[in-house]
Amino acid sequence: SFALSLTGKLVIVTAGGTQENIDPVRYIGNRSSGKMGYAIAEQAVRAGAHVILVSAPTNLKVPDGVDFVLVDSARSMQQAVDSRFDSADAVVMAAAVADFRVVNMANQKIKKMETMTLELVKNPDILYGLGQKKSHQVLIGFAAETERVVEYGMGKVHKKNLDMLVANDVSKSTAGFNVDTNEGYFLFPNQDAKEIPNMSKQEMAKAIVEELATLIQSK
Ligand code: C5P
Numbered sequence: 001s002f003a004l005s006l007t008g009k010l011v012i013v014t015a016g017g018t019q020e021n022i023d024p025v026r027y028i029g030n031r032s033s034g035k036m037g038y039a040i041a042e043q044a045v046r047a048g049a050h051v052i053l054v055s056a057p058t059n060l061k062v063p064d065g066v067d068f069v070l071v072d073s074a075r076s077m078q079q080a081v082d083s084r085f086d087s088a089d090a091v092v093m094a095a096a097v098a099d100f101r102v103v104n105m106a107n108q109k110i111k112k113m114e115t116m117t118l119e120l121v122k123n124p125d126i127l128y129g130l131g132q133k134k135s136h137q138v139l140i141g142f143a144a145e146t147e148r149v150v151e152y153g154m155g156k157v158h159k160k161n162l163d164m165l166v167a168n169d170v171s172k173s174t175a176g177f178n179v180d181t182n183e184g185y186f187l188f189p190n191q192d193a194k195e196i197p198n199m200s201k202q203e204m205a206k207a208i209v210e211e212l213a214t215l216i217q218s219k
Contacts, residue, residue, distance in 0.1 A: 004213035006049035010088045011212070012081055013041040013066075014095035014126075016056030018074045022118065023106035027072075030096050031177045034058030036142070037094030039205035041066050044092075047209050052088075054080045056095060074098050074123040081126055089216055090138040092208070093127045096177075131161030138163045138215045140208065144170040144177070153187045163215050164188055166196075166208060174198050186211060 015037020017030040034055060041053040042063040053066040054077060062068045071077045074097045081091065100120035110116070127141050139162045145152050146169065153167030168184030170176030175183045175198070183198040186208075196204065 004047075004210065004217055006044060006047040006209070006213055006216070009049045009090065009216060010052070011044045011049040012052045012054060012084055012088045012091045013037050013044065014054045014077060014081060014091075014093050014097075015041070016058040017096040018056045018077055018098045018123075019072045020098045020101040020123075021073065021105045022102050023108065023110045025109050028098060028100070028102065030098065032056075032058075032096035033178045034060050035178075035180065035201050036182065036205065037092070038063055039201045040092055040094060040208055043202070043205040043209040044212070047213060052084060054095075073101060074126065075101070078124055078126045078129070082129070085130060085133075085137065088137055090140065090212055091127075091130055092140045092212065093130075094142050096144075097126060098123055125160070127162070128160045134161065136219055138212060138219065140164045140166065140212060140215075143167045146171040150185055150187065150193055153185060154193075157187050157189050162189070164208075164211055166204075 016034035017032035019027040019029050021027050038060050041051050044051045045065040051066045054069045069080050071080050101123050103119040103121050141162050143153050143156050149167050149169050153165050157165045165187040168175045174181050181198055182201050182204045186194040
């Protein structure tokens with residue numbers, strides 16, 4: 001049961017791994033399953049929020065009660081989020097956004113060759129952009145680290161101007177990509193870190209939504 005409710009609040013949740021096209025049949029992707037973001041969307045609906053789930057393609061069932069927006073690349077995700085940001089009360093960026101995209105997508109399928117070179121260019125950092133322009137919105141990010149989780153995570157809290165960061169150690173087999181459990185830390189700009197023990201992604205999603213409700217209330 002939720003101590004605080006999200007009734008009347010608009011929450012944007014991003015999920016899944018973005019796909020960066022190489023040609024009409026190939027893309028650069030990552031191992032994100034989308035499970036954490038979908039679980040957060042589901043729990044936010046249960047807490048009474050209007051939820052817009054902006055998702056890269058996944059194998060998951062769309063949770064009941066969300067407004068679903070399917071995207072593919074980082075830039076299409078950015079467009080979907082930015083265009084809805086002004087009316088949002090919170091954005092939870094659980095998506096694994098590709099850091100690079102292909103400079104020139106081929107219009108035709110690329111033929112076999114002995115070697116080939118793809119030129120990549122940095123993608124926009126969607127969350128950083130939101131942090132620069134936020135007013136009342138609560139911003140929650142995720143960070144996958146393999147070492148110095150709290151130190152690197154706090155760096156991202158400040159750099160991206162976040163209200164909370166869920167930092168997890170993906171070198172562990174019980175946390176992060178493609179598993180059903182997660183653990184790590186909830187980090188805040190002006191509050192002690194909370195260590196989160198291993199639990200199911202549904203349970204962690206519930207804990208994140210409770211923090212989210214508290215953060216919205218305290219704005
Ligand atoms: O800097 P790093 O990629 O570790 O930060 C992760 C957080 O930033 C996640 O919440 C992710 O969704 C977001 N992000 C983003 N745009 C990018 C890269 C990451 O919004 N291009």
